[in-house]
Amino acid sequence: MPTYRFRYFNLRGLGEVPRLLFALAGQDYEDVRIPSEAWATEKPNTPLGQMPVLDIDGKPFCQSSAISRYLARTFGFYGNGDLEALQVDQALGVVQDVITAFLKSKFEKDAAKQEELMKEMKEVKIPLYFGMFEKLLKNNGSTGYFVGKKISLADVSLFDLCDKVQPLVKFADYPLVKKCNENVGENPKIKAWVKKRPVTDF
Known part of the structure; x- marks a missing residue:
């Protein structure tokens, strides 16, 4: 090793x-x-x-x-085979979209512009992207994982993302995201x- x-x-x-x-x-x-x-x-x-x-x-x-x-x-933690890796990658693409938007708002130096960006993040972009996560998780059988029934890089990345944007997200609106986040967080x-x-x- x-x-x-x-x-x-x-x-x-x-x-x-x-x-x-x-x-x-x-x-x-x-x-x-x-x-x-x-x-x-x-x-x-x-x-x-x-x-x-x-x-x-x-x-x-x-x-x-x-x-x-x-x-x-x-x-x-990258799935089994190319198709499962593709499932991981599509979730990672959405994670990156959220991170890009979040960092733009978080590090905006103009206070008024930052407030506007944060408002858009909370009211528009979080619902858009977290709705996408819900769809991807549902397409995997609502197991609480993006691929199969075990943790992958996609799940770990969502867990980390949820930690960063937690104040902006009402997790009750995204039950499958909540389930995925808990699956990772409860791993010993x-x-x-x-x-x-x-x-x-x-």
Whole structure:
């Protein structure tokens, strides 16, 4: 088994899905959290001048989605075969749409514009995208998983997303999303990680 070293800031942010996958797999790794004030020094040591970075036997790789997909395939959380992988990927596409819209609103510097974007996020985009999640979960037989009857990268990614956008979502309106979120959150390995992970703002 390779030696893994995962480098990211002391945030959940773009680094939490890989950490959740390590936890779910029961795989040891070095969780390196770079202080923001040390980023200028660390930046030249990354492949593309950005984090997260996954070092595999000392060789660095970047891009959070690429890292998550690699870990999911390696640990068996990417479905069985190409069609199930496609099911995972279509859910991940919706997750990314939500994240893109959410980050745009969260980091808008103009206060009035930010309020407008957050309102649109809550009233328009969350219902749109979470309605899509409901459809995908229903199409899988309402099992509470996106693929079959076990956790995949899609479920882990939705769990992480729900954590980030929780104040904007009325989960009672999305029972299958709620069920999926609970399925992941109640997994003993995930539960143990969430309990012990550092408390961060985002």
